[in-house]
Structure formats: structure tokens, C-alpha cells
Amino acid sequence: VQLQASGGGWVQPGGSLTLSCVVSGIGFSINDMSWYRQPPGKQRELVASITWNGATNYADSAKGRFSISRDNAEYSATANLTMNSLEPVDTAIYYCHAIIDFGLGPNPRKNRWGQGTQVTVSS
Numbered sequence: 332v333q334l335q336a337s338g339g340g341w342v343q344p345g346g347s348l349t350l351s352c353v354v355s356g357i358g359f360s361i362n363d364m365s366w367y368r369q370p371p372g373k374q375r376e377l378v379a380s381i382t383w384n385g386a387t388n389y390a391d392s393a394k395g396r397f398s399i400s401r402d403n404a405e406y407s408a409t410a411n412l413t414m415n416s417l418e419p420v421d422t423a424i425y426y427c428h429a430i431i432d433f434g435l436g437p438n439p440r441k442n443r444w445g446q447g448t449q450v451t452v453s454s
Contacts, residue, residue: 332354335445336351336352336445338448343452344417352409353408354410354443360431363381364401364408365428366426367426383401397415398412399413426447428442
């Protein structure tokens with residue numbers, strides 16, 4: 332299983348960024364995909380999630396500003412997080428997360444994390 336996150340960077344308040352997470356590999360299915368973030372000195376928190384068939388869930392702080400979408404392919408899935416009207420409080424390391432179902436054994440569903448990508452919102 333490979334999770335590759337990209338798209339972070341610096342943006343001024345009010346600006347936009349899109350983060351992308353690609354999960355790829357064979358021999359498993361990809362269930363929910365999510366974006367989490369960890370602001371400086373704080374705990375990691377859920378930003379948005381999306382199921383395999385497109386049902387979404389957002390943190391209150393993300394509602395109305397962020398949008399998560401997903402494209403499924405035969406051996407991969409991509410989850411994009413489009414962030415609009417960014418504020419300095421959105422500054423954090425953003426992490427991609429996926430629930431992977433290996434289909435075998437008593438507990439086939441596993442959590443997998445991608446590397447973090449820094450998002451900085453400042454003037």
C-alpha cells in the first residue's frame with residue numbers, strides 16, 4: 332500500500348489550496364479516505380472524510396469552505412481536498428488517511444497514513 336500526499340504550501344489569508352492523496356497497490360480495497368491536520372502544538376484532528384461511494388463528512392471548521400472529492404480506479408484511489416477562504420488558523424500539517432481492507436484474517440481493515448504536507452496561511 333502506498334499513500335502519496337501533495338499540494339501543500341504557503342497561501343495568503345482568503346486564498347485557496349488543493350491537497351491530493353493517492354492510494355495505490357493491489358490485493359486490497361480502499362474504504363474511507365480522510366484528511367486530518369495537526370496545528371502547531373495541538374493534537375491531530377479530522378478535517379474531512381469520504382467513503383468509497385462518495386459520502387462525505389466535515390469538521391465544523393471545514394464546512395462551507397473545504398470540499399473533499401474522490402476518484403476511484405482499478406488499483407488506486409485519489410482523494411482531493413479543496414480548501415477555500417483559508418485563514419491563519421488553518422495552518423497545520425495535513426495528513427492523508429485511508430482505511431484499507433485486506434480481506435483476510437479476523438481484522439482485515441487497517442489504518443494507513445501518508446506523509447504530512449505543510450499548509451501555511453499568513454500574510
